[in-house]
Amino acid sequence: MSILKPKTTQFLGFAALITCIVITILFLGSLIYFITSRGIGIMSWQFLTDVPRKAMTEGGVAPAIVGTLYLTIGSILIALPLGLITAIYITEYAAKGVIINIIRLSVNNLSGVPSVVFGLFGLALFVKYLGLNVCILSGCLTMAILVLPGIISASYEAIVAVPQSMREASLALGATKWQTIKKIVVPTALPGIMTGVILAIGRAAGETAPILFTAATFYMRGFPTGPMSETLALPYHIYALMTEGTHPDKQRAIAYGCAFILLLLVMAVSALAIYLRQRQRRKYG
Numbered sequence: 001m002s003i004l005k006p007k008t009t010q011f012l013g014f015a016a017l018i019t020c021i022v023i024t025i026l027f028l029g030s031l032i033y034f035i036t037s038r039g040i041g042i043m044s045w046q047f048l049t050d051v052p053r054k055a056m057t058e059g060g061v062a063p064a065i066v067g068t069l070y071l072t073i074g075s076i077l078i079a080l081p082l083g084l085i086t087a088i089y090i091t092e093y094a095a096k097g098v099i100i101n102i103i104r105l106s107v108n109n110l111s112g113v114p115s116v117v118f119g120l121f122g123l124a125l126f127v128k129y130l131g132l133n134v135c136i137l138s139g140c141l142t143m144a145i146l147v148l149p150g151i152i153s154a155s156y157e158a159i160v161a162v163p164q165s166m167r168e169a170s171l172a173l174g175a176t177k178w179q180t181i182k183k184i185v186v187p188t189a190l191p192g193i194m195t196g197v198i199l200a201i202g203r204a205a206g207e208t209a210p211i212l213f214t215a216a217t218f219y220m221r222g223f224p225t226g227p228m229s230e231t232l233a234l235p236y237h238i239y240a241l242m243t244e245g246t247h248p249d250k251q252r253a254i255a256y257g258c259a260f261i262l263l264l265l266v267m268a269v270s271a272l273a274i275y276l277r278q279r280q281r282r283k284y285g
Contacts, residue, residue, distance in 0.1 A: 012073060032217050032263070039260025048261070051221050052232075055248055056136040057250040061258055063223050067136070067231030068265065070224065071215060072205045075147060076142035082144070084186075091159045104156075110149040111194035123213040128147050137227040139215025146210055151181045154196020158189035182265060186252030187280070194277035205266045208235040218244070233261040 031114050081120030122142030132138045162185050170180040186193075216236035224231040241255035 004114050035259050035263055038253075038256035039258075042257040043260070046076050047257060051223075052219065053221075054247060054256065056219060056248045061232075061237060061254070061261065064232035064234045064258065065261060065265070066223055066235040068205060068235070068262065069217075071076060071139050071143060071211060071233055072201060072265075072269070074136065074203045074227075075143035077201060078140060078144035078196065079148045079200065083148050083196075084155050084193065087155035087159055088181060090156060090188070091187070092177070107149045112242070113155065114209075115207050117131050118142055119210040119213040120211060121145070126169045127214055132228070134214060134217070134230055135228045136215055136224055136231050139211045139231075139233075140271050142210045143207065143213045144219065145205045146207065149194045149202050150200050150203070151193075154199070155189070155193045158192025158195075159185060161192065162188045183191060186271060191277045192212075193283040194273055194280070198273045198277070201269050201273060202266050205262065205269070206235055208239050211236055212239075234258050234265070238262070 005014045047060040048065070048266050049062050051063055053059030090100055090103060092101075119142060122138060125132055126138040126141050132141075166188065167180055170184045171177070175183070183187070211233050215231055216233045217230040218240055220230065220232055238255045238258045241258070243249040250262065
């Protein structure tokens with residue numbers, strides 16, 4: 001028997017919960033303050049729209065911003081349809097058994113693979129074997145594989161959470177299985193699917209190792225010209241400035257400015273995804 005009274009146990013539980021929330025908020029706030037306080041001072045219109053100059057000691061980071069957007073959006077556009085189709089097949093069409101368990105176990109294991117392994121895989125397959133070379137397309141394909149397990153898992157959980165009664169009601173009214181999935185299941189599960197997309201956006205935008213081998217270049221003065229072009233990217237640009245820069249006093253400030261921009265980009269894209277999720281939730285909630 002428990003020595004503590006139920007009210008005491010409940011109080012301690014809530015106290016521990018609130019403590020964890022406060023600690024999390026403090027860590028997050030400290031991170032945002034650290035990046036903002038060191039990066040906001042260099043912000044200017046020229047910094048956001050100009051190209052790097054004089055060995056990345058002057059000018060701006062516009063090509064890195066554009067490259068980051070290309071890589072992030074491109075990888076999500078590739079991974080989202082594949083992840084959603086896979087989740088639909090697993091939940092709605094595939095027979096329950098050993099094969100499905102193996103697929104789910106494989107997806108869960110892939111979620112824990114270090115990003116540098118995906119980078120080496122992209123280098124071997126897309127850059128070398130398929131001959132795409134180091135370019136935006138190779139980076140997008142590699143990043144899509146990186147975020148695919150997370151999108152599959154989130155989509156699977158969201159689709160499974162849709163009540164079976166909704167499927168049965170749709171089928172009873174004469175709808176086909178595919179019509180039920182397209183009109184009922186997927187729209188109802190979309191808020192949960194968007195949660196996976198939000199997490200995928202944050203990971204795709206901030207990864208350095210995969211694009212290090214497949215898409216990013218150390219220095220370029222102009223913008224990427226197409227999917228087969230190399231590109232600057234904010235995560236790798238930060239890494240290059242902090243570890244390989246020849247003028248650390250000037251380049252350190254630029255690196256913090258890049259980190260601040262990357263933080264704003266991730267927050268902006270995530271905010272858009274959250275808005276779309278809430279809008280869908282109000283529509284089908």
